[in-house]
Amino acid sequence: MQEDILKLAFEVHRVTEEKIDVIEALTRRTKTLSLNARIEASRAGQQGAAFAVVAQEMSVFANEVGQLSTELRSAIASNIARIETAGERMMLEFRGSRFADLSRNVVEIIDRNLYERSCDVRWWATDSAVVEAAASGGQDPALLTQANARLATILRSYTVYLDLWVADAQGRIVATGRNDRYRSALGQDVSHSEWFRKAMQTRTGDEFAVCDITRNPLLESASVATYSTAIREKGETHGAPIGALGIFFDWEPQAQAIVRGVALTEEERRNCRVMLLNADFQVIASSDERGMLVEKFPLRLASPERGFYMQGDRVISYALTPGYETYAGLGWYGCIESNLPRY
The missing domain is CATH 1.10.287.950 (Methyl-accepting chemotaxis protein)
Known part of the structure; x- marks a missing residue:
C-alpha cells in the first residue's frame, strides 16, 4: 500500500x-x-x-x-x-518493521532447532554404550567398538550431525560415529578444546555447553555448531564426570535453508540479503552465501532487541534472539538488508 x-x-x-x-x-x-x-x-x-x-x-x-x-x-x-x-x-516504517519481524523469525527458527541439539547431547550422554566407553578410559576394545556402533546408529537417524565424539576424562577421543570418514579424529587430544573444557565444567547432567560457529579441522574444516556435556558415572544426573560427549551440528546447509526460506516476495528476495549474525556481528549465514565466518557486518543497534534504520539507500532491520525454552541463545541476531525500490 x-x-x-x-x-x-x-x-x-x-x-x-x-x-x-x-x-x-x-x-x-x-x-x-x-x-x-x-x-x-x-x-x-x-x-x-x-x-x-x-x-x-x-x-x-x-x-x-x-x-x-x-x-x-x-x-x-x-x-x-x-x-x-x-x-x-x-x-520505511512498514518495510523496516516487517523485516525486523522477519529477522526475529529467522533467529527464532534457528534457536528452536538448536534447542533440540541441547536436548540431544544431554540425552545421548546417558546412553549405556557411551557411559561404558568413557568409564573404561578407552582401554576396553569391545566397549569402544560398541560405542562406535551406537554413535553410528544415532547418526543414521539424525542426519543433521557431521559426527559425535566421546572423549575420556583426559580429553582423548576414544569413540566416534564416523571413523570411516573422519579417520584423524580418533585418538586426538581435545583437552584444550572449548567444547571439552566447558563440558567438564558442567555441574549436573541437566547442563550443557555450546560453542559459537567455527570451522573444525578434524571435520574437514566444515562449519559446525558444537554442543557438549559431561558423561557421568553410571549415567546419573549428579554422577562424577568421567568424560565428555561432543556433537557437531552440520551448520551451513541447515542455516542456509533457514535464511533462504524467509517469507519474502520474489521482488523482495531479489533486493534483500537475509543474514544470521553472532554476538560480534560476524556473518554466520547469509542468503547470498557471502561472508560466512569472515565478514563482520556493521550493524548499528538503534535499540538492543529489535529495530531498523536507513543506511544510504538501504534499510537495515534486525532482531536479537529471544532464546527458546531452556536455551538462552548466544546473543545472535537475525538481520535483513534491503534496497529501497526506485520509481
Missing part, C-alpha cells in the same frame, strides 16, 4: 508537469500571435486600431495564464513533495 501511494504520487507529479508544460507552450504561442497581431495592426494604421485592442487583450490573457500555470506548478510541486515525504516515511 505504501509503495502504491508513492507510485501514484510520482505519476501525478509526472502527468501534472507534462500538462503544465503544454499550457506554457500554448501561452508562448498566444504571446507570439498577440505580438504579430499588434505589428500588423500598427501597419494598418487607423483601420487596425480595433484589432490592436484585441491583440493587447490576448497578450494580457496570455500573461495571466502564464502566471496561473507558474502558481499551479509551485503549489502542486509543494504538495506532491509532502505526499512523497509522507509516503517514503510510511514505506
Whole structure:
C-alpha cells in the first residue's frame, strides 16, 4: 500500500508537469500571435486600431495564464513533495518493521532447532554404550567398538550431525560415529578444546555447553555448531564426570535453508540479503552465501532487541534472539538488508 501511494504520487507529479508544460507552450504561442497581431495592426494604421485592442487583450490573457500555470506548478510541486515525504516515511516504517519481524523469525527458527541439539547431547550422554566407553578410559576394545556402533546408529537417524565424539576424562577421543570418514579424529587430544573444557565444567547432567560457529579441522574444516556435556558415572544426573560427549551440528546447509526460506516476495528476495549474525556481528549465514565466518557486518543497534534504520539507500532491520525454552541463545541476531525500490 505504501509503495502504491508513492507510485501514484510520482505519476501525478509526472502527468501534472507534462500538462503544465503544454499550457506554457500554448501561452508562448498566444504571446507570439498577440505580438504579430499588434505589428500588423500598427501597419494598418487607423483601420487596425480595433484589432490592436484585441491583440493587447490576448497578450494580457496570455500573461495571466502564464502566471496561473507558474502558481499551479509551485503549489502542486509543494504538495506532491509532502505526499512523497509522507509516503517514503510510511514505506520505511512498514518495510523496516516487517523485516525486523522477519529477522526475529529467522533467529527464532534457528534457536528452536538448536534447542533440540541441547536436548540431544544431554540425552545421548546417558546412553549405556557411551557411559561404558568413557568409564573404561578407552582401554576396553569391545566397549569402544560398541560405542562406535551406537554413535553410528544415532547418526543414521539424525542426519543433521557431521559426527559425535566421546572423549575420556583426559580429553582423548576414544569413540566416534564416523571413523570411516573422519579417520584423524580418533585418538586426538581435545583437552584444550572449548567444547571439552566447558563440558567438564558442567555441574549436573541437566547442563550443557555450546560453542559459537567455527570451522573444525578434524571435520574437514566444515562449519559446525558444537554442543557438549559431561558423561557421568553410571549415567546419573549428579554422577562424577568421567568424560565428555561432543556433537557437531552440520551448520551451513541447515542455516542456509533457514535464511533462504524467509517469507519474502520474489521482488523482495531479489533486493534483500537475509543474514544470521553472532554476538560480534560476524556473518554466520547469509542468503547470498557471502561472508560466512569472515565478514563482520556493521550493524548499528538503534535499540538492543529489535529495530531498523536507513543506511544510504538501504534499510537495515534486525532482531536479537529471544532464546527458546531452556536455551538462552548466544546473543545472535537475525538481520535483513534491503534496497529501497526506485520509481
